Amino acid sequence: MKHDLLVSGGLVVYPEKTLRADVAVDGERIAAVAAPGELSGKRMIDASGCLVLPGLIDPHTHPVYLDDIASLSRSAAYGGVTTIVHYAYAKPGQSLLAELGKMRAEGEAGSCSDFALHGGLFDTMKQAEEIPGAFALGVTSFKMFMAYAKLKWMTDDYAMARAMDLIGRQGGLACIHAETGLAIDYIQDRLLAEKADFAERFLETSPDVAEAEGIFRAVSIGRLMGCPVYIPHVSSAEGLAVIRFLRQRGARLYAETCPQYLGLTWEELKGRGALGKVGPAIKTEADRLALWEAAGSGLLDTIGSDHAPKPKTVEEDFFKAAYGSPEVETMLPVVWHYGVNAGRITSNAAAALLAQNSARIFGLAPRKGRVEAGADADLVVFDPAEPWTVTASGQHTRATYSLFEGRQVVGRVKKVLAGGRLLVDGEEFLGQSGRGRFLPTQAGKGRGKK
Ligand SMILES: [Zn+2]
Known part of the structure; x- marks a missing residue:
């Protein structure tokens, strides 16, 4: 036949x-x-x-800045990414369900590849009430921020515990931007008072210790609430040490890093000013090498792009500049070149980190993630x-720069x-806008590591 x-x-x-x-x-x-x-x-x-690799799954994108879902999915396609899990953010005053509905409709109209959604909570005490409704729509993973209080993005521990209680009961997953936000805000204020050069001292405003503390606190609240936790964009060796510690204690914890942390250091980016401003900051060579080791050993589960390009220039005021960079199209080549070709991970590990593990963690397997009948x-x-x-x-x-x-x-x-x-x-x-389908997830129920 x-x-x-x-x-x-x-x-x-x-x-x-x-x-x-x-x-x-x-x-x-x-x-x-x-x-x-x-x-x-x-x-x-x-x-x-x-x-022949499985179509990549990118578990971390933001199609609300320079790229919308249509242009992001097209850029992703050129990078071998065929399934995307976008973050749908509900800012203070917005309804989570309304934002999920809008992004789903935009994706069904414009995405050339299949997509799923994470919810994003900014006014967590209020918006957490919509979590059960989100599950009914096929959205089972929810982002909260421990940082960015000045932007009114921060979720405090009480609100996080309450949301994790709800998410855990439904069998979902909490995705936490883990950094000690208020201490970082104080450090920024101190640097502002000193009239410091923020580009020169960027790492002080996103220190590895803050990431380590954030991860420990987020996962600990998750353990108290019976809610598995996914840590996006792990950027430091200190953060990895805490992940290792928590895993050894049986915490239900998944961890992601991104190509910018694997392929670059802040030292190399300094001259590029605001273009290199991403959160958490891209750190040192020692951090980069530790991330590769963790990617190869299975301590890290996934690689996602955190694709979030914004209109920025090298010269603009670094402190005021937005966080984010274009990453989805170069993710696979960067992982390949600096990981597989450099002997830091195997091609097999790349297939796990870039496809299979995300499929399992977010409940998109066996339909996605492996080359299988x-x-x-x-x-x-x-x-x-x-x-x-x-x-x-x-x-x-649509970004006009690449890191x-x-x-x-x-x-x-x-x-x-x-x-x-x-x-x-x-x-x-050869893709077509609107061919992509919305995929309901079953996050936190996968066969990934506990
Ligand atoms: Zn992000």
């Missing part, structure tokens, strides 16, 4: 193995994975010399040997399939 499509001649990468195999697709699903020559297809995609035919044909240079002008985000500008990397996305259709073929975009 001839399948609709055959991706042939590649090496298929799984977290536990690498197989020389052909992948057959019927309709939107993977029909079979088998030894070369065993399957046939009406159409062929030649993957010889390339790796029955799963959605979301595939990346990746040439691990092709050298190229990252430039902002070569990207498809990786001029970096020469080896490993390039060649073709991307989503739901059995070519989304990207070399430089050509």
Whole structure:
């Protein structure tokens, strides 16, 4: 029997193995994975010399700044990302359910790839009442901030405990921006009083100790409330030490880092002013190496992009500048080049960190996250040997800069399939706005580590 499509001649990468195999697709699903020559297809995609990876899952994006869902999903597609979990933020005075509804509608109209949503609570005491309603909509993970009190984004421990109680009872997951917010605010005020150069002293306003304390406090409240906790964008060795400590005690804790923390240091970014301002701050070389070690050892579960580009310039006032950078399109090449090629993690670990683990943690498996019969035919044909240079002008985000500008990397996305259709073929975009479907999640019930 001839399948609709055959991706042939590649090496298929799984977290536990690498197989020389052909992948057959019927309709939107993977029909079979088998030894070369065993399957046939009406159409062929030649993957010889390339790796076949599962379509990446990006568990951390913000489609509300320069990129909306349509442009973000397009930029993501060029980076091999075929499933995105966006943060839908309900700011003070807004309704969580209304914001979730709006973002879902925007995604269904504009996303070229499948997507899910996290809720974001800013007025947590009030908005927590909407948590059960969010579960009914298929949203089961909720972000809260321990920092940014000046922006009125901070959730205090009482409100966090109450929200985690509700989330835990429903079987969901709390995603916590973990930094000691009020101490950071004091440090900022002290630097302001000194008229300090914020670009020069940025790391003092996002110190590793603040991350470590935030993680310990967030996960401890989660343990008290029976609520698993997901820590996005872990940036420091101190933070990792606390994660290790909590894991050893059986805490239900998942941890994510991002390509900017794995590929860059603040020392390298200093000259680029506000462009390099992201929260938490990109830290030191020792932190970067510790993050790689944790990615390779399984201490870190996922890599997400935290894609949140804003209109910024190198020259603008660093203190007033917004946090965030464009990351989704370069995530896979950066992880590959600085991780796999540098011998810091295996290609198999990359498949776990960039796809399978997020699928499991957010309850999108077995439909997403692995190249397996029955799963959605979301595939990346990746040439691990092709050298190229990252430039902002070569990207498809609306951002006009990249923190990786001029970096020469080896490993390039060649073709991307989503739901059995070519989304990207070399430089050509073949996706369609609105083809992406909303995916309900079942966060916190996955088979990830407890
Ligand atoms: Zn973020």
